[in-house]
Amino acid sequence: MALEWQVDVWLNTRAPLELSQLRGRVVLLHAFQMLCPGCVSHAVPQAERVHQEYAEHGVSVIGLHTVFEHHAAMMPVALEAFLHEYRVTHPVGVDVAVAGISIPATMRRYGMQGTPTLILIDRAGKLRLHELGRMDDLRLGMMLGQLLAE
Amino acid sequence: MALEWQVDVWLNTRAPLELSQLRGRVVLLHAFQMLCPGCVSHAVPQAERVHQEYAEHGVSVIGLHTVFEHHAAMMPVALEAFLHEYRVTHPVGVDVAVAGISIPATMRRYGMQGTPTLILIDRAGKLRLHELGRMDDLRLGMMLGQLLAE
Amino acid sequence: MALEWQVDVWLNTRAPLELSQLRGRVVLLHAFQMLCPGCVSHAVPQAERVHQEYAEHGVSVIGLHTVFEHHAAMMPVALEAFLHEYRVTHPVGVDVAVAGISIPATMRRYGMQGTPTLILIDRAGKLRLHELGRMDDLRLGMMLGQLLAE
Amino acid sequence: MALEWQVDVWLNTRAPLELSQLRGRVVLLHAFQMLCPGCVSHAVPQAERVHQEYAEHGVSVIGLHTVFEHHAAMMPVALEAFLHEYRVTHPVGVDVAVAGISIPATMRRYGMQGTPTLILIDRAGKLRLHELGRMDDLRLGMMLGQLLAE
Numbered sequence: 364m365a366l367e368w369q370v371d372v373w374l375n376t377r378a379p380l381e382l383s384q385l386r387g388r389v390v391l392l393h394a395f396q397m398l399c400p401g402c403v404s405h406a407v408p409q410a411e412r413v414h415q416e417y418a419e420h421g422v423s424v425i426g427l428h429t430v431f432e433h434h435a436a437m438m439p440v441a442l443e444a445f446l447h448e449y450r451v452t453h454p455v456g457v458d459v460a461v462a463g464i465s466i467p468a469t470m471r472r473y474g475m476q477g478t479p480t481l482i483l484i485d486r487a488g489k490l491r492l493h494e495l496g497r498m499d500d501l502r503l504g505m506m507l508g509q510l511l512a513e
Numbered sequence: 514m515a516l517e518w519q520v521d522v523w524l525n526t527r528a529p530l531e532l533s534q535l536r537g538r539v540v541l542l543h544a545f546q547m548l549c550p551g552c553v554s555h556a557v558p559q560a561e562r563v564h565q566e567y568a569e570h571g572v573s574v575i576g577l578h579t580v581f582e583h584h585a586a587m588m589p590v591a592l593e594a595f596l597h598e599y600r601v602t603h604p605v606g607v608d609v610a611v612a613g614i615s616i617p618a619t620m621r622r623y624g625m626q627g628t629p630t631l632i633l634i635d636r637a638g639k640l641r642l643h644e645l646g647r648m649d650d651l652r653l654g655m656m657l658g659q660l661l662a663e
Numbered sequence: 664m665a666l667e668w669q670v671d672v673w674l675n676t677r678a679p680l681e682l683s684q685l686r687g688r689v690v691l692l693h694a695f696q697m698l699c700p701g702c703v704s705h706a707v708p709q710a711e712r713v714h715q716e717y718a719e720h721g722v723s724v725i726g727l728h729t730v731f732e733h734h735a736a737m738m739p740v741a742l743e744a745f746l747h748e749y750r751v752t753h754p755v756g757v758d759v760a761v762a763g764i765s766i767p768a769t770m771r772r773y774g775m776q777g778t779p780t781l782i783l784i785d786r787a788g789k790l791r792l793h794e795l796g797r798m799d800d801l802r803l804g805m806m807l808g809q810l811l812a813e
Numbered sequence: 814m815a816l817e818w819q820v821d822v823w824l825n826t827r828a829p830l831e832l833s834q835l836r837g838r839v840v841l842l843h844a845f846q847m848l849c850p851g852c853v854s855h856a857v858p859q860a861e862r863v864h865q866e867y868a869e870h871g872v873s874v875i876g877l878h879t880v881f882e883h884h885a886a887m888m889p890v891a892l893e894a895f896l897h898e899y900r901v902t903h904p905v906g907v908d909v910a911v912a913g914i915s916i917p918a919t920m921r922r923y924g925m926q927g928t929p930t931l932i933l934i935d936r937a938g939k940l941r942l943h944e945l946g947r948m949d950d951l952r953l954g955m956m957l958g959q960l961l962a963e
Contacts, residue, residue: 398891398898403853412651433894441848441891444883448848501562504654505661512662548741548748553703583744591698591741594733598698712951801862804954811955812962 365482365490368392368427369468370456372439374446380425380454382488389422389510390484394429394458394470397437397445399478405497406479407451413507414453421486421511426455429470429478434460485510515632515640518542518577519618520606522589524596530575530604532638539572539660540634544579544608544620547587547595549628555647556629557601563657564603571636571661576605579620579628584610635660665782665790668692668727669768670756672739674746680725680754682788689722689810690784694729694758694770697737697745699778705797706779707751713807714753721786721811726755729770729778734760785810815932815940818842818877819918820906822889824896830875830904832938839872839960840934844879844908844920847887847895849928855947856929857901863957864903871936871961876905879920879928884910935960 367382382390393410395402407426414424430437439457446455458467469475473482476495483492483506492506517532532540543560545552557576564574580587589607596605608617623632626645633642633656642656667682682690693710695702707726714724730737739757746755758767773782776795783792783806792806817832832840843860845852857876864874880887889907896905908917923932926945933942933956942956 398894400899409651416652417655433891433898436888436891436894438886441883441886444848444886448883449850500650501559501654502566504651504656505567505658506654508655508658508660509662510658511655512659548744550749583741583748586738586741586744588736591733591736594698594736598733599700709951716952717955800950801859801954802866804951804956805867805958805961806954808955808958808960809962810958812959 364488365390365484366469366472368425368456369459369472370427371459372457374439374443374455374457375452376454380456382484385423385484386488387486389486389507390482391422391424391507392427392482392484393424394427394473394475394478394480394482396428396430396432396478397442398433401497402479403449406481407449409498409500409503411451411453413503417507417511418453422507424453426451426453427458427469428455429458429467429475429480430460431466431470431478434465483507483510486513514638515540515634516619516622518575518606519609519622520577521609522607524589524593524605524607525602526604530606532634535573535634536638537636539636539657540632541572541574541657542577542632542634543574544577544623544625544628544630544632546578546580546582546628547592548583551647552629553599556631557599559648559650559653561601561603563653567657567661568603572657574603576601576603577608577619578605579608579617579625579630580610581616581620581628584615633657633660636663664788665690665784666769666772668725668756669759669772670727671759672757674739674743674755674757675752676754680756682784685723685784686788687786689786689807690782691722691724691807692727692782692784693724694727694773694775694778694780694782696728696730696732696778697742698733701797702779703749706781707749709798709800709803711751711753713803717807717811718753722807724753726751726753727758727769728755729758729767729775729780730760731766731770731778734765783807783810786813814938815840815934816919816922818875818906819909819922820877821909822907824889824893824905824907825902826904830906832934835873835934836938837936839936839957840932841872841874841957842877842932842934843874844877844923844925844928844930844932846878846880846882846928847892848883851947852929853899856931857899859948859950859953861901861903863953867957867961868903872957874903876901876903877908877919878905879908879917879925879930880910881916881920881928884915933957933960936963 458469758769908919
């Protein structure tokens with residue numbers, strides 16, 4: 364089973380979200396940093412498109428702001444401005460900082476190696492993909508289509 | 514059930530292909546013209562990528578050269594040069610010309626309105642999508658993923 | 664001085680064009696083939712943009728169809744369809760074929776190594792650039808701006 | 814004559830830069846915000862390319878961080894991280910904040926209407942272009958080429 368995330372600030376959602384609440388849906392969790400170029404140009408807008416087009420077909424898109432460098436530059440107030448300017452409407456959680464280390468809690472728990480990282484979790488809550496780097500639209504669509512059909 | 518295509522010249526395949534032979538596979542049939550800009554920049558390379566990446570996962574990609582204008586410019590000898598220059602490796606059939614009308618036989622039989630046209634046929638041989646124009650990679654992936662999972 | 668081109672068929676112009684007539688203007692001569700992918704995706708539309716935006720500022724854009732392979736696929740009738748479909752409005756000349764060799768006359772005279780090839784000729788008729796391959800917009804603009812200012 | 818800028822923090826340069834020092838060079842001044850999508854995807858990398866390719870040919874590229882919204886999210890510490898992550902190497906100055914108003918000093922002095930704004934100043938120190946929004950590479954090259962040739 365995919366591990367629960369640890370988030371202390373949520374944006375674009377009225378109530379905190381837990382993975383366990385999303386059972387029955389396909390979950391696209393994308394870990395990003397607002398100053399990571401590959402996230403900004405590719406992973407974040409790709410996730411937003413999935414949200415816009417497939418939320419109503421059973422995909423829950425969750426952004427996870429996993430700041431592991433330049434912490435002072437990527438505080439929640441900056442993230443909020445980023446999401447506004449880039450018109451990101453899907454829920455985004457701030458990964459909980461851990462005292463004394465630069466890697467935040469969920470990032471460490473999942474063993475993520477950097478950003479962007481894409482994670483797909485099936486309707487049963489099982490981790491099905493964990494991948495670092497740029498994900499091709501065609502391949503992402505294929506995987507989501509297969510997970511939705513299960 | 515999807516209708517059989519009518520082809521008199523095949524390229525990139527040793528033997529002629531019939532739709533009925535492909536039962537059990539998902540079929541992506543894309544109708545194009547070698548001088549149609551939207552086909553050349555988008556639909557043909559997209560189809561080739563699906564072929565390269567998903568042929569072994571059960572998708573059969575078939576190009577159909579449906580010449581309905583500039584016939585003298587798009588004869589099979591020209592098509593062959595086009596496929597070579599654009600490194601198209603998936604099978605392509607030339608839609609059979611019909612005496613006295615500009616629209617070739619399969620194009621007419623399917624009621625295609627122009628190029629590019631994308632057609633998806635499921636493992637059971639049933640037509641599932643018929644769409645004119647540019648198809649988004651994410652959406653195409655979603656549909657193929659769902660058809661493969663059936 | 665840049666050498667005169669040899670053309671036997673002109674498209675997109677009422678009268679044949681000679682380089683000597685264009686003295687006083689900056690000339691952008693681009694050699695292409697209608698089935699050369701890099702020409703179709705980049706060099707031809709780039710040349711057309713220069714024509715659209717800078718013809719009235721002193722730049723004459725001339726396409727030269729230098730067919731050196733797949734001759735049967737790129738006859739003038741096919742070129743005409745190509746120019747129509749890709750909405751090319753600048754003058755295009757067909758480089759004169761030479762009996763017994765695949766390289767046409769102007770291509771050989773200029774020592775062009777392939778397509779696309781870009782040639783810039785200054786207001787005095789002197790060759791200033793001869794380059795094979797993809798030309799960056801910024802760099803092309805820089806060179807044209809400097810030649811126009813002379 | 815172009816007005817002097819007002820900057821209190823400089824990055825990517827050892828010493829503060831004044832416009833008056835750059836007489837004899839063509840100056841490309843681009844006003845941006847690190848959370849402005851059009852700046853990040855287009856104007857900043859375009860300016861950096863001009864810097865990389867044309868600094869030694871007489872063009873001085875200067876970025877001006879004109880924060881007029883989300884001030885807390887775009888402090889100098891955040892800008893520094895942004896420049897590092899996006900590999901911006903040309904000099905960037907932070908436009909001086911003005912107490913009580915959101916528009917910083919140089920932005921107001923120049924009458925800039927938003928970001929990105931591109932300003933070109935000729936070798937004599939005269940303002941030659943002031944434009945809001947996305948600038949085409951070809952057109953920018955043309956203007957720079959002409960200014961360099963003066």
